[in-house]
Amino acid sequence: MERSIARSLEPDLRSACGEALGELSWVRMDWQHGGALTGISEFTDDTGTHPVFVKFPVPGRELRWTRNLQNTSEPLLIPRLHASGSSLGNHDIAWLVLERLPGDPLGAHWVPGNLLNTARIAARMHAETDSIPVDRPIHRDDWESLLVSTRKSLRVNRLPKHKEWVRRVEESEACWTSVIKLWRAREPIGWIHGDLHLANAMRRDNGSICLVDLAEVRPGHWLEDALYLERMFWAYPDRVNMEDPVFAMMEARENLGLENGRQVKKLAVARRILLAATTPAFLAHEGTQAHLNACLRVLGSSLAWWSDHGLPAR
Numbered sequence: 001m002e003r004s005i006a007r008s009l010e011p012d013l014r015s016a017c018g019e020a021l022g023e024l025s026w027v028r029m030d031w032q033h034g035g036a037l038t039g040i041s042e043f044t045d046d047t048g049t050h051p052v053f054v055k056f057p058v059p060g061r062e063l064r065w066t067r068n069l070q071n072t073s074e075p076l077l078i079p080r081l082h083a084s085g086s087s088l089g090n091h092d093i094a095w096l097v098l099e100r101l102p103g104d105p106l107g108a109h110w111v112p113g114n115l116l117n118t119a120r121i122a123a124r125m126h127a128e129t130d131s132i133p134v135d136r137p138i139h140r141d142d143w144e145s146l147l148v149s150t151r152k153s154l155r156v157n158r159l160p161k162h163k164e165w166v167r168r169v170e171e172s173e174a175c176w177t178s179v180i181k182l183w184r185a186r187e188p189i190g191w192i193h194g195d196l197h198l199a200n201a202m203r204r205d206n207g208s209i210c211l212v213d214l215a216e217v218r219p220g221h222w223l224e225d226a227l228y229l230e231r232m233f234w235a236y237p238d239r240v241n242m243e244d245p246v247f248a249m250m251e252a253r254e255n256l257g258l259e260n261g262r263q264v265k266k267l268a269v270a271r272r273i274l275l276a277a278t279t280p281a282f283l284a285h286e287g288t289q290a291h292l293n294a295c296l297r298v299l300g301s302s303l304a305w306w307s308d309h310g311l312p313a314r
Helices: 003-008 010-016 060-071 116-127 143-156 162-184 224-229 237-242 245-255 266-279 281-287 289-308
Strands: 024-025 038-045 048-057 079-084 095-099 190-192 201-203 208-212 218-220
Touching: 024 266, 038 079, 048 218, 048 245, 060 079, 060 095, 079 162, 116 208, 116 224, 116 245, 143 162, 143 266, 143 281, 162 266, 162 289, 190 224, 201 218, 218 224, 224 245, 224 266, 266 281, 266 289
Parallel strands: none
Antiparallel strands: 024 038, 038 048, 048 095, 079 095, 190 218, 201 208
16 A cells, blocks of 8 residues: 555544554565555554554455454454454445554564464464354365466476476375365364464563454464464474474373364375475466475475375375
């Protein structure tokens, strides 16, 4: 969003906030991509004056979940909401006025403990949303087409360790149907963050962690959150070994009384095979050599586990 557009909507925003919003400064944060801007201001209510972020436009899903999660136990697992709306003046623009969190997202630099804490706060989100009915269909990835795209990519792109990639993808193809069948039958299904990584987690002054950016909240299996977080560190296996996000999330969910489901290990391996094998289909976004090598390593170890445990090839 251009600053001029943001400034033109300030009067409507201020009116919607009942004049509780102070002067606004529009900035692009270091971790923001594309054209997004963030407003920095203060918000005054009966409890005092609070530093805030102003965010618009936001997807309707983010507006919904930011509102839904305001009534959770303390400390809030997302930033506190001071004001929000689905329109500004005559424009259908959703907006949020949120607690301003200090510092950078946890992903700005590696700090031991952040990976575990992010996995645990995601488990808290799963627990807080467990009673909310799933009112949307489960997203169904077209893994069959993605494998076709992967083979096509390997024909036109020369990757590091290319011969090994071709061999591993052929091995994946041999068990692809059974892997997909297992994954698509996964249970339990509940609300997940959908975009869980350290850039979407921040720390308050009191040390509590909260999740940000709820635009991808959707129905899914908790392993989708756990393995998305793990996958960000496949190129740093020592970190994953030291702070296993899958185990941390599973343990936290158990402590919160949530069902983790059956055959968690098998499901996790199936998901790793699906994610790692199709990496060449996304070279425009995932083409760094370190990441490709890490995906190839994870694919090899996952296929070996699948074979060692006598799981069906078809």
